[in-house]
Amino acid sequence: MSMKQAKNINEVILLLDQIIEKSKIDQSNLGLFAILYREVTVRVKEGIQNGSFQNGERMEKLDVIFANRYLKAYYEYQAKEKPSECWGFAFEQADKFWPIVLQHLLLGMNAHINLDLGIASAEICTVEDIKDLQADFDKINAILSNLVGGVEKCLIKIWPTLTWILKFTGKIDTFFIDFSMETARNGAWKFANEFVAVPENEREACIQLRDQRITEIARLVSNPGYFVSAVFKFIRLFERGTIAQKIIDMQIAEQNNVECVAA
Template identity: 55%
Template sequence: MQATTIDEVISFLDAIIEENKQIPSTMGYFAALYQKVTCKVKEGIENHFFDDNPRMERLDVIFANRYLQAYTDFKNGATPSKSWVAAFDEADNYWFIVLQHLLLGMNAHINLDLGIAAAEVMKGKNIEDLKDDFDKINVILGELVHDVEKELSIIWTTLAKIIKVTEKFDTILIDFSMKLARDGAWKYATLLANSPETTWPQLITERDEKVTRKVQIVINPGFFIKILLKIIRLEERGTIKTRIEILEKD
């Protein structure tokens, strides 16, 4: 399951989404969100939003293929990166809320895979030439934050009331998915790009271990937050299948 175009990426993600609706499995949550992001990136490419649109498609494909490979490996009993194993291993955790499953996927894909993909697409070139287009992805993600809030509010109706009186949920999503994670991904991309290629396997292994440790923030957020998350989990509406369908809505 390796794509060569952004259309193939979307097709593979569609297949993963449908597969996990049928199982059903919470692994479909991240796939549904990722498919939506990919469609937005495709729209940006078609509208010449980026400085180098063909390059952005190559980046998108390289980036997505890391997730597709990790997913395929895990399903086939092989071992993907530790950070993806940590995310996939929690798919059957009944007490995890939808947002936790999304954050685990985002942790592995943004904190590990994105930097590697950026370095790969700029191999032999100046990584700084990619920076403006890399930052433009933040614009696309920012536009999706409110969509994700709306979808999660359908699943957990109390969230809609919370959003009316606080902007903290915005802050959590934006900080995790963009400001902190993507800033870290860019620093890691520049580290790889400026290092001899022979050192990449070791640098990737070290990064993977560091990213895997970050999983504990989501898995073990503390006693009181765990209690709160369990309450939210009991209030979440719908089946796994219907939640996936909510997350993939435009």
Template identity: 65%
Template sequence: MKQANTIEEVIQFLDEIIETSKQEQSAIGLFTALYREVTYKIRDGIANGLFQDGPRMEKLDVIFANRYLDAYYQYQKNEKPSGCWEFSFQKTEIFWPIVVQHLLLGINAHVNLDLGIASARVSTVENIETLKSDFDQINTILSDLVANVEKALTKIWPAMTIVLKVLGKIDNIVIDFSMKTARDGAWKFANEFVALPEHQREATIQERDVKITEVARLISNPGYFVSSAFKFIRLFERGTVSKKIIYLEEIE
């Protein structure tokens, strides 16, 4: 399986997944396109001195990305990745999930499970607190992307702006989930995970994975009213899967 050693290799491998997804009309490329945009921003932030410790941030980014790459290639080989990633990938093979759900399923697996592990892997119990400032800088990056994510989603379904008045702004959905809830949880998990002896870590990852997979089930089936609204949105989403991926690639 492919493993990245630098942030440029991360982008290269994400590019490959996106192009394959376009060719195969696979919804896997939806989250991957968003993730690549975040990776661009982190790469540029490192280059521009946004982070206190750029080399550590690149190391974290690479470890973080390799967990996604591992899950993706395992799934492609009919091997079993983490349960939350398996659930996310399985949902890309059916018609009903809307683009927002695909994005949230990817965010759920990658942030709630992978980010805490990656943060712990570049830290020790003694120095993990020095990572907090750079960890929080990613919140700023995500905030800057939210408005453009909303623009991309309204291109896919122009009437979404009307529905959002009922369901709540998409920026609230994305910010609340990916930043406030998931990222706070990821930081808490990182602090717990870094303190564990190596022989306990795999069992802890598996326990965490079970919990995060349950969150994925809630994203996939958020109750009768919201699910009904999502199905209505899905029936009128515009474009092929590859076109939707292109809309997300246009985020800046």
């Protein structure tokens, strides 16, 4: 499989569409994060067109570099090569039975925000001007946070009785999302500011160290403790539909403005 990389934001969306369609055919959970990420990219594109960002040209450059890190990891995994450790772990979980939809999304977000976003931000900035990026950096994270806030609606569509479980457990999934997003937002910006100051010949070692730390977070997402894991396993046993049907449900909800992955 060739290593596909995007040159602009429209190509990012096209390549995500291809991953989603392939995931339907392969019955692969990899398509779940791709749907969420596609929606994020569409919102960023709309924001650029509407002048919502301070610097639209810079934001598209960031979006493409950011996306290409995910695409590179995806195609490396498909070619049975070794992507970054945190992406490799996330992709491996996609082949397993027990992770629920929420965990697949969080694993993708963990790798992409906590590792990739800081690196991409540093690539388009210098130590002197990275502060100028913060407002737009916060906006792209706000888009993602708002989208993830509605994952519960999509889970309820896949498994209607989830409503009762969430009520009984005090909406444990919402807590899980909020905690992860707050940690990711703060950590990604801190890492971006640290990484931009790292000399070129030391960057690979810095990335590897960061990768190891983010993989540890991924392990916690995969195994969040006895009680949460027990709830998630119960949810997984009653998830409705094939993987392809779950992917289609998320797409239909988006197309019908039901906002499956939007708050």
